[in-house]
Every structure is written in C-alpha cells, then in structure tokens.
Amino acid sequence: MNNSKISHHIELKNTSVTDSFWKAKRELVRTEVIPYQYEALNDRIEGAEKSYCIENFVKASKVARQIKEGKSVPVYPADKWYYNGENAEEGAFHGWVFQDSDVYKWLEAVAYSLESCPDPELEARADKLIDLICSAQLENGYLDTLYIINNRNEIFANLKDFHELYCFGHLAEAAVAYYNSTGKNKLLNAALRFADLICATFGSDKIKGYPGHELAELALVKLYEVTGDKKYLDEAGFFIEERGKKPYYYDLVLGRETVEDNYHYNQAHMPPREQREAVGHAVRAVYLYSGMADVARLNGDEGLYSACRALADNIIDKKMYVTGGIGSTPDGEAFGAEYELPNGTAYCETCASIGLMFFARRMLEIEPNAKIAAAAERALYNTVLSGMAEDGKSFFYVNPLEVVPDEVRTDTKKFHVKTVRQKWFGCACCPPNLARLLSSLGEYALTENDSAVYVHQYIGGSYKTKNALLELDSDYAESGRVRLSINPKKTFTLALRIPEQSEGFAVSAEYKTENGYALISITEKCVIELGFNFRPRLVKSSDKVVANRGKAAVMRGPFVYCAESIDNGEKLDELSISEPPVFEYENEKLTVDGYRKDKRIKIRLIPYYKWANRGENEMRVYLKLRQNKG
C-alpha cells in the first residue's frame, strides 16, 4: 500500500452535482422517490406489497415503553424470515427480519437530499420519524424491532440469519448522514448507544460472533470517522478477523462440529484476508469487501488490502456482467462460478451493483485504479439506473440481460425475473438503496490527498477540495466532452481517469499517463478541456461465457445498449448484428445494421437502463453477430 496515494472522497457538503443528466436523477429522487417511499413505508400505496416498516416501529415503541414501566409484554416467535398475517399475530412484528433497514435507508437518502436542498417540511417529517425510532430503543441501547416486539430473550441468538447487526449498520449509516447534513445528533446518539452495546457484547474476549449479513463493518468505520473513537474501528476489525475462523461460530452456537468448509453464502467459509474468490450472496459480499477496504486503509493493513485487490479483480475479470451487474444466480442471490454469466436467469440485484460502487469508492481511496473506477461506472450507468423507472415510481430488484415475457411466466428458472418494474417489494432493499446512492452521488466522483486530486467519475458539478475548487462541466455521457475549471489553493497533481472505452482522447494540457490516469501538474488557475472518443462499439465477452459465444453487446460511452421488441418486433433471438457494424447515433438512440433471419434490417437500440419504460416487452443485450460478406 503506497501511503502517498491514499486519498479520501470529497464530503457531500463540498460537492454539488450540476450536470443535466445526474442532476435530473437527483431531483427525481428528491421530488418523487423520497416522498413515494415514505408512503410505501407507511403502507399507503395502493396495490403495492406491504412494508410494515413504520408499523413495526410503532409497536416496538409501545413495547419499550411498557418495559420501562415494568409491565409484562407478550412474546411471539422470532424464528422466521418473513412474517405476515398468516404466520404472525396482529401485535407481532410483520415483514422481513431486516425490515427496519428500509426506514434507515430512507432517512439516509433524506439526509443527503437535505444537504443539497434544504426542505424544512421533509426535515420535520424525518425528525418525527427519528423520534419514533429512538422511542423504540431499549434502555441498554438495543434497537431492532423484530426482537423488541417479538422476543427480548432471543436477542443476538441467531447472528447468521437474523439481521440485527445489518440493521444496526443501516441505522449507523443513516445517523452519520443525518448528523452531517443537519447537525442533529439524536439518531447518532441512538446509533452510538447501540454500537456501544455491540462493542460490549462481541469481541476477542467476549462473544466471538459476527454478522450474517455484513454491513456493520463499514458502518462502524463511519462511526469511528465521525467520533474519532477507535473502539468502533477495532470492532469493525474484530468482525472481519473473526469471520470464517474454524470452528465456525455459527456451528458453535448450534452445538455442531465444524467438519468441512461451509458458510460460503455469508463469505464466512474462510477468514476474509485469505479470500481470493468472490462467493456467496453478492450484496453481503460487496458490503463486506467495502468494510475490509476501509479497515485496510485506516490500519495500513497490506494483507487485507491484497485480499481486497484479488476480490475486486476476481469480480471484474470473471464474475461481472457487461452492465456492471453482479450475482449471476438466484440461488442465494449469489455469485456463480467464474464465467457463469447467463443472460435470462441473471440475478444482478440492484443493491449488488450499488454495493459494488461502495466497494469501488473505498478501493479508490487506497489508490487510483482505472479498472475499478471503470467497473463502478459500468454499474452506475447501467444496472444501478435500470433499477428505477424514469418516473421514479417503480423499481427493478433483479436486472437480467434478456427477457421474453412469456418465458418468464413459464420457466421456473426465471421465477425471480420481473418483466415490468414493481411499485414496491415486500423485500424492498433496492429502492431506498438507490435513493441514498443517487442523492449522494457527488461523493463518488473524486478523491484527494495532500498532493493530488483524482477524478474517477465525470459527474458534472462543483467540488471544493483541499487542493482546489474544481468546476467540472460535463457532457461526458453524451459527447465525451468535459471541461474543468480549476482554481488551485496550491500546486497539486490532477489525475484524470482515461475511460477504457474511449478510442483515443484529447487533453488541452501537458500530461503524462500512469495506470490509466492522465496526470497534470496544476500550478495556477486554469481550464482543461478533455475529449473522449465514444464511438459506438461492439463488446464481446470472454469465450468462456457460454451464453455469449458468437454474440456481442453494444456500448456507447458508459452506456450498454439493448434491443426491445417495441422497436424491433418480437423474437429478438432472430436478430443479428452485421459485422463489421455500421452504427447511426442520434440523441441516446442507436441503430445498427443487421438482419432478422436473412432479411436486412436496422436494429434499434436504447440504453439498457431505459428498458421496460414503455410497458412489458422483450429485451436483449447480447445479440448474435453475422459476418457481412459484402
């Protein structure tokens, strides 16, 4: 680990996203998604799956009050993953065991939104919700509505499956965000009380348990960064080090002998620092790797960083779709084997691509890495964005690369695929995750240290860094053009990522290239013009990806394109692109010369993230290739 390269992202309060593409998305989150999700959390959306989120907090608050008053409180079973009217009594917890996390993610999105756009009414609503959350907290700091409502005696009894430490993680992330944007510390104090209970409960000389769904690691790091209290960083380190040790903690609590490698689903099959292949549940994995990268950076831990590097390479080289989607199998919402990247049964959870961005941001803080930044870009412009409809009111959880609606209805291997975005989900992890990511996007563009500013993503906006004030005027996605106005405070190096898909580039200043970045010495106020050549191109996957042999996807700039039957007629499998390809591009829309069977046609393509915005229809990313013999 090269200490001179270690940098930090620019805090949200020092960023302001202004480019028309991303500002519009952020505004959509602010004006549509956040209010809509509040209604969803309150179960006020007709026809949508129930959330029960707020209802659970109301129930837990009542229980906490009754406990304080010394009253006896009922006990309900706390042994299922999902509770509803069929298996849960009226007064009991309802929803998925991790339901609380949706509330926290909504609050985190609100916090980021308030940072860039103050809104007293929204803030008052958030304050009221925070009051409700805090009123549910037990005297000892414990805060998870499932166990508070259902059974206080089972707290922390099943760390593997029941997400208390995961919900804690989301609470802490929301609390830090809300404190940073409003200066209010009520939720932060609640998170710290819960964190203190966790630190007092789990440790090398205490219970040697660790989260079944990772997130607490990176969240504890956030608490460390906001308080400066090292015990939180140490606890994050403890969770990482303890994970995967044999005999497995998860076996010990069950009184079971550890006889073979297990718990790949939870990335607990071996100690994380020894892991080299991304396995198991994809969201869990990238959340863990994010925490590992944080701890590696803060502790200068080379070994942990090597694991992070290897895991990032493994994902990007062998387990990531062209869209930046990860987690190819619905079986455990998990990574498949290397190069196992089917199109129609792909899982590619929206949260997994968001988590990949979290991981990438942290890796880029350790050192600039054009390959990792490019993977984050892939995820952002494609699978992340496709998770949300253009009106911000419906969402995809799963993001396949090929959909034939009739097959989805009949093929049991595609049970997880939806052909149109859903208003809400019983398991609604993705929509609020999207909201929090898009409203904090400014934090993903740049990192800096004392001597350098690295531009990883060309998200237009103004960035107040310690080295300079940077105005990034970006038409990156459309034309590949970027203009940087730099007002330096001192001499520093500006490092500009050269996108992998650019066929040549122009920089209006002297530069040298290093590891995929153009380095420019900035000594005085200046303007730098950048031009990337984003001609449409065919992208072929490795021949080892069986599903894509003889096929290619089309990309232009950061966008992956797809064909829909609404533009091309049904049976997209009959289409082939004529090679070498002849493209025409206008205003986000592409055509490419091709065939339907033997008939010459123009195939119409749209950016992948826009698919299924015009009703249910077929969609396909990878199309067959046909050599044009002239």
Ligand code: FUB
């Ligand atoms: O388990 C909590 C969240 O729900 C996961 O991150 C998602 O994959 C979904 O299973």
Ligand code: ZN
């Ligand atoms: Zn999700």
